[in-house]
Amino acid sequence: MYPYFFFPFTEFKIFTFWLWLSLSFIAFIYMLRKMSKKTGVNQNFFAGNALLFVGSTFFFSRLFFIISEWSDYKYLIQDRIVNFFFMTDYNLSFIWGVFGFLLVLIYLIYRYQQSHEKYIDVIVVSFFFAAIIGYLAALLGGQIYGKPTGLPIGIVYQGETMNIPYTSAVIPLALFYSLLSFTTFTLLYIAKELNKIPGFIGYMGIGIFSIILLVGEFFSGTQDVFHSLIGINLTQVGAIIGIFTSGAWLFRKIRKIK
Numbered sequence: 600m601y602p603y604f605f606f607p608f609t610e611f612k613i614f615t616f617w618l619w620l621s622l623s624f625i626a627f628i629y630m631l632r633k634m635s636k637k638t639g640v641n642q643n644f645f646a647g648n649a650l651l652f653v654g655s656t657f658f659f660s661r662l663f664f665i666i667s668e669w670s671d672y673k674y675l676i677q678d679r680i681v682n683f684f685f686m687t688d689y690n691l692s693f694i695w696g697v698f699g700f701l702l703v704l705i706y707l708i709y710r711y712q713q714s715h716e717k718y719i720d721v722i723v724v725s726f727f728f729a730a731i732i733g734y735l736a737a738l739l740g741g742q743i744y745g746k747p748t749g750l751p752i753g754i755v756y757q758g759e760t761m762n763i764p765y766t767s768a769v770i771p772l773a774l775f776y777s778l779l780s781f782t783t784f785t786l787l788y789i790a791k792e793l794n795k796i797p798g799f800i801g802y803m804g805i806g807i808f809s810i811i812l813l814v815g816e817f818f819s820g821t822q823d824v825f826h827s828l829i830g831i832n833l834t835q836v837g838a839i840i841g842i843f844t845s846g847a848w849l850f851r852k853i854r855k856i857k
Contacts, residue, residue, distance in 0.1 A: 619736030627729035634721040637791070644718070648707055655703045660696030663833060694812060694837040697726070716798025723804035724791065727784035734777035744820045745770025763820070770818050779811050802848045809841030 635642045645652070704722065708715045737743040741756050741763050753768025763769070787800045794800065816835050826832040831839075 616736050616740030616742065619732055619739065623729045623733035623736060626732055627725050630725035630728040631721060634724050638717050638721055638797075640717050640721050644707070644711075644713075648703065651703045651707075652700055655699040656696045657699075659699030659702070660692045662692075663695035663698075663837075664692040666833065692833060692837075694834050694841075698837060714797065716801065719798050719801030719805075720791065721801075723801040723808075724784065724787050727780050727787065727804060727808070730780035731777050731784065734773045734780060738771060738773035738777065743773035743776065745772035745818045746820045765820065769820055772815060772818055772820070776811065776815060783807050783811075796852070798848065799852070802845045802852075805841050806845030806849070809838040809845065813838040813842065 631645055632642055634640075635645070700722075704718060705715070707713075708718060734743065738754075744754075744756070744763055744765075746769060747753075747765050747767050748770045749768070750770075752771065754771040754774075755768045756763045756765075783804065787804050790800050790803070813835050816832055816838070819832070821832075823832045825836060
């Protein structure tokens, strides 16, 4: 399934993808705590509702992945609905998992009558910090890969555990996503020290991330049912929603300043 290694003198496997993904989650929690202190956000807001955040993230990422790959996965659901919760691979839609996380955030902010801008700042900066490691995990495991290329930057995946349909070099798309996440995180973290408008770096980050995905997915080596119908995949549909959401908030904020 994924690259893995054994513990010495045992048959216990450690899959590199899940190891790196765990490190990414730890990085997200670390930065979440750090940014919460910096912006004055209550840390218990996230810790006390962790199950809601995790559950919604998984549900929406799994749901939209199955929708995007419906021609292959409709039989899995028709067989037994419980199969929705089980995977033999990383069968999740990343950007729609983010959407699920934000839905819970919006609900809790409305419930506790909080201003959402500071929370958006904290989450977006923390997300980019974790994405640096998360995309490296996807690079090693081949969960995200680009189209075949003859350029020197290509990467070749070999081995029976890889589910990539190409034997030639492909664009290391996940590596570019990781590098862009690092660059964006650095710029947003610095901008937070210079710009004190709540929500500004959060919505800027949403817009930047959405643009990165919208452009980057044109170089993706995978396609879904949406791509065959409308020319863009489901991830890009989510990216377009992110661009409009970010642009609308920034436009309203700029008009108020003027």
